[in-house]
Amino acid sequence: MSAPITLPRWADLVLVPVLSVLTAFVVGGLVVAAIGVSPWDATRTLITGSLGSGEALGFTLYYTTDFIFTGLAVALAFQAGLFNIGGEGQATLGGLGAALVCLHGGFLPGWLLIPLGIVAAAVFGGIWGLVPGYLQAKRGSHIVITTIMFNWLASTLMGYLLVNGMRAPQSMEPETVPFPPQAAIPTVHGILEALGIPSATTPLNLSFLLALACAFAMWLFIWRTRTGYEIRTTGANPTAAVYGGIAPAWIIMLTMGLSGALASGVAVNEIMGVQNRLLLEFTAGYGFVGIAVALMGRAHPVGIVFASLLFGILYQGGAELAFDQPKISRDMIVAIQGFVVLFAGALDGLYRPHLARIFTALPRTRSGPI
Amino acid sequence: MPVAAAIELEGIDKSFGAVHANRNVTLSVAAGSIHGIVGENGAGKSTLMSILYGFYEADAGEIRVGGTPVKIGSSRQAIAHGIGMVHQHFMLVDTLSVLDNVMLGAEGGALVARGAAAIRVKLAELGRAYGLVVDPDALVGDLGVGLQQRVEILKALVRGATILILDEPTAVLTPPEADQLFGMLDTLRREGKTVIFITHKLREIMHITDRVSVMRRGEIVLTTETAATSPAQLADAMVGRRVLLTVAKGPATPGPVRLEARGLTVLGSNGVALVDDVSFTLRAGEITGLAGVAGNGQSELLEALAGIRPIAAGEILIDGKVVPATSHNPKAIRTLGLAHVPEDRHRMGLIMPFEAAESAILGIHTDPAFGRGPWLSRKSIIADLARKMAGYDIRPPNPRLKTANFSGGNQQKIVLAREMERDPGIVLAGQPTRGVDIGAIEFIHSRLVALRDAGKAVLVVSVELDEIMALADQILVMCGGRLTGARTPPPDAANDERFVGDLGLLMAGVTEQAA
Numbered sequence: 001m002s003a004p005i006t007l008p009r010w011a012d013l014v015l016v017p018v019l020s021v022l023t024a025f026v027v028g029g030l031v032v033a034a035i036g037v038s039p040w041d042a043t044r045t046l047i048t049g050s051l052g053s054g055e056a057l058g059f060t061l062y063y064t065t066d067f068i069f070t071g072l073a074v075a076l077a078f079q080a081g082l083f084n085i086g087g088e089g090q091a092t093l094g095g096l097g098a099a100l101v102c103l104h105g106g107f108l109p110g111w112l113l114i115p116l117g118i119v120a121a122a123v124f125g126g127i128w129g130l131v132p133g134y135l136q137a138k139r140g141s142h143i144v145i146t147t148i149m150f151n152w153l154a155s156t157l158m159g160y161l162l163v164n165g166m167r168a169p170q171s172m173e174p175e176t177v178p179f180p181p182q183a184a185i186p187t188v189h190g191i192l193e194a195l196g197i198p199s200a201t202t203p204l205n206l207s208f209l210l211a212l213a214c215a216f217a218m219w220l221f222i223w224r225t226r227t228g229y230e231i232r233t234t235g236a237n238p239t240a241a242v243y244g245g246i247a248p249a250w251i252i253m254l255t256m257g258l259s260g261a262l263a264s265g266v267a268v269n270e271i272m273g274v275q276n277r278l279l280l281e282f283t284a285g286y287g288f289v290g291i292a293v294a295l296m297g298r299a300h301p302v303g304i305v306f307a308s309l310l311f312g313i314l315y316q317g318g319a320e321l322a323f324d325q326p327k328i329s330r331d332m333i334v335a336i337q338g339f340v341v342l343f344a345g346a347l348d349g350l351y352r353p354h355l356a357r358i359f360t361a362l363p364r365t366r367s368g369p370i
Numbered sequence: 371m372p373v374a375a376a377i378e379l380e381g382i383d384k385s386f387g388a389v390h391a392n393r394n395v396t397l398s399v400a401a402g403s404i405h406g407i408v409g410e411n412g413a414g415k416s417t418l419m420s421i422l423y424g425f426y427e428a429d430a431g432e433i434r435v436g437g438t439p440v441k442i443g444s445s446r447q448a449i450a451h452g453i454g455m456v457h458q459h460f461m462l463v464d465t466l467s468v469l470d471n472v473m474l475g476a477e478g479g480a481l482v483a484r485g486a487a488a489i490r491v492k493l494a495e496l497g498r499a500y501g502l503v504v505d506p507d508a509l510v511g512d513l514g515v516g517l518q519q520r521v522e523i524l525k526a527l528v529r530g531a532t533i534l535i536l537d538e539p540t541a542v543l544t545p546p547e548a549d550q551l552f553g554m555l556d557t558l559r560r561e562g563k564t565v566i567f568i569t570h571k572l573r574e575i576m577h578i579t580d581r582v583s584v585m586r587r588g589e590i591v592l593t594t595e596t597a598a599t600s601p602a603q604l605a606d607a608m609v610g611r612r613v614l615l616t617v618a619k620g621p622a623t624p625g626p627v628r629l630e631a632r633g634l635t636v637l638g639s640n641g642v643a644l645v646d647d648v649s650f651t652l653r654a655g656e657i658t659g660l661a662g663v664a665g666n667g668q669s670e671l672l673e674a675l676a677g678i679r680p681i682a683a684g685e686i687l688i689d690g691k692v693v694p695a696t697s698h699n700p701k702a703i704r705t706l707g708l709a710h711v712p713e714d715r716h717r718m719g720l721i722m723p724f725e726a727a728e729s730a731i732l733g734i735h736t737d738p739a740f741g742r743g744p745w746l747s748r749k750s751i752i753a754d755l756a757r758k759m760a761g762y763d764i765r766p767p768n769p770r771l772k773t774a775n776f777s778g779g780n781q782q783k784i785v786l787a788r789e790m791e792r793d794p795g796i797v798l799a800g801q802p803t804r805g806v807d808i809g810a811i812e813f814i815h816s817r818l819v820a821l822r823d824a825g826k827a828v829l830v831v832s833v834e835l836d837e838i839m840a841l842a843d844q845i846l847v848m849c850g851g852r853l854t855g856a857r858t859p860p861p862d863a864a865n866d867e868r869f870v871g872d873l874g875l876l877m878a879g880v881t882e883q884a885a
Contacts, residue, residue: 226745
């Protein structure tokens with residue numbers, strides 16, 4: 001017998017993450033103060049630099065889009081008890097799929113080409129997730145190891161293709177020719193301008209809505225369908241899943257395929273929404289940040305959207321901070337982001353037992369289910 | 371009669387969060403006696419013994435050993451006060467010899483040679499004094515369960531224990547092995563050792579103890595001389611109301627064969643046959659009991675029948691038709707009308723972190739009743755369990771409560787409701803009442819009998835001989851992966867010493883001569 005830790009749902013979903021983030025900011029503030037910068041100034045710069053203007057918000061939401069995709073990818077796999085850290089590689093392959101369609105589909109109209117590009121990204125990314133899933137399910141190769149290796153494989157493959165096959169003629173850069181203009185996903189500032197609303201140019205594009213739609217779809221899928229039930233059961237108790245007639249091998253492959261497809265949303269945002277050409281290293285570590293996002297969002301789509309926004313703020317506000325305060329280097333920003341990951345993800349249990357004790361000690365104001 | 375108290379507990383109180391595991395427990399165990407402690411699961415027996423052995427610290431109260439108040443903060447201190455513990459699950463290293471196991475933690479210095487020699491001498495002395503003879507150089511993994519338990523007892527004695535706590539020591543033993551254990555305990559008592567014997571088997575309490583205490587909901591509700599009480603009174607005290615220890619059931623009316631196993635063989639991962647050429651039939655309207663000491667292939671047989679474990683040889687027939695290899699999986703077998711209450715509800719039968727309503731659709735989650743097409747309707751799965759909760763008296767009747775928050779008995783009823791309400795033709799029930807309180811046992815037994823009377827073929831696998839004898843119309847016995855015998859129980863089988871002895875021999879692997 002051990003002391004059961006049961007918190008009210010709202011405390012579990014809201015209070016614990018908020019306390020963790022505050023702790024991260026306090027510790028980060030101490031570090032900032034230690035190098036002689038006022039933590040208050042730094043916080044103000046961080047907030048105004050990420051939320052204070054239309055332009056700032058646009059960049060913040062653009063980063064948020066990438067984090068939602070990779071966060072969902074990690075969370076979906078996590079529901080099946082799998083640790084997919086191959087988001088980088090899956091997004092890279094997604095980029096390849098999107099580029100192949102966009103480069104060869106120039107004769108198609110935009111309303112057809114863009115969805116086809118998105119589907120191609122999902123299929124390519126999905127296959128890059130499915131193969132490690134297959135190896136786990138049928139061969140017992142550990143998914144953590146294989147997905148890491150598949151990140152390197154994807155990176156190497158992309159380097160090879162961009163140098164040898166897909167490079168634009170007469171170009172020294174390892175990147176393709178620009179996609180046809182109708183392949184570009186509409187940007188938010190473009191839409192606003194078309195409506196006569198003046199706005200700053202930011203990379204934010206309609207992929208953001210796709211990300212939100214994916215979050216909602218994942219929630220529906222995981223918590224409202226039979227297959228979602230099978231995925232959660234496999235994750236929570238694989239033995240019970242087998243007993244219940246669920247084939248774990250099928251669930252693992254399906255989940256990894258879908259997880260890879262979600263990760264390739266990064267390619268949609270970056271390749272089809274911003275760069276309009278395929279280039280190296282466009283995934284920029286978003287796949288790894290997705291692990292922190294999923295941890296912080298408790299593997300729940302709503303939590304992931306909010307955690308993604310927080311990381312979007314840290315990315316964009318952090319860039320402003322490094323620009324504004326010469327004493328604060330880019331590495332400093334990474335350190336502060338690291339605190340957030342540390343306190344919100346790894347040290348999530350820090351407050352839980354104490355809160356549980358407080359809640360147990362509080363007089364029950366209403367009776368009912370725990 | 372012993373007079374001095376070897377160990378006294380006064381006002382012991384212990385809470386885990388909101389759970390009050392021990393309430394004001396006061397207990398005195400006379401030196402040189404065997405003191406039994408009985409109670410349902412969760413009554414607080416294990417917590418109390420853990421406090422005594424230094425695993426937990428009591429919130430309040432005093433422990434006195436030989437009249438002196440002591441503080442026991444660790445098992446090391448408990449040993450120093452002469453308290454030894456024999457755990458239900460042995461704390462032995464299979465790959466070490468008996469001598470090494472006994473020495474573990476008492477090596478007596480950096481070099482083991484001198485310590486080993488001393489322990490060898492001690493083992494020989496103890497062997498002479500108590501008849502506890504074990505070859506000190508044998509590998510523990512090669513010993514039978516009974517001898518392994520003997521090693522555990524020797525470990526405690528070598529460390530100078532005068533007070534031995536045995537936690538459900540007979541759970542893993544065959545009846546002859548249990549008798550041997552009782553013989554050992556008797557010798558220990560004669561030599562002045564004190565034994566605290568925890569069990570939930572009332573027959574053993576009556577057989578071996580001098581005094582007995584009954585725990586219920588963390589309290590000691592009764593302490594009495596064993597000679598002055600009866601199993602009925604003890605059971606009464608355990609649950610707080612009268613219960614029937616026997617199952618009310620009429621004679622069986624066997625119908626056609628529903629399930630047949632022919633030469634079934636199941637291999638373990640190392641190629642050893644865990645189930646070895648087993649053949650039997652299950653008839654409609656009959657309860658077949660599969661008896662045996664845990665770990666003799668019953669679990670594997672059950673899982674093979676349910677389609678979970680692959681079969682290496684032989685075949686399964688359902689309603690006269692061979693189940694083809696392509697249908698030998700849990701999903702397909704379920705659709706052939708087989709229900710399976712797994713032996714371990716935590717590991718297999720339920721999903722502890724899920725809402726009860728979600729645990730209650732495991733295996734039937736593809737049923738169209740729970741939603742259209744790919745969708746699962748929360749409304750209908752919650753309504754479904756709410757209905758079953760009423761029929762099976764599952765408490766608290768809240769389908770949205772987390773599965774883990776139900777007590778063992780209520781969890782088992784959730785599994786049972788799920789498997790029974792599908793109206794299956796064949797029911798496999800593995801340890802249907804393991805870790806379940808007496809009230810729930812009675813309910814589960816009466817449901818199984820009702821299923822039989824409704825014309826189902828029922829197989830009950832249990833390591834509780836009492837349960838098998840109370841329920842079964844036919845008894846199969848397994849030992850070492852083989853069926854060692856089949857018996858039709860005489861009336862009042864549980865009190866038929868000859869019949870029980872016969873089953874004990876079969877469970878120990880002594881097969882009958884061909885008649």
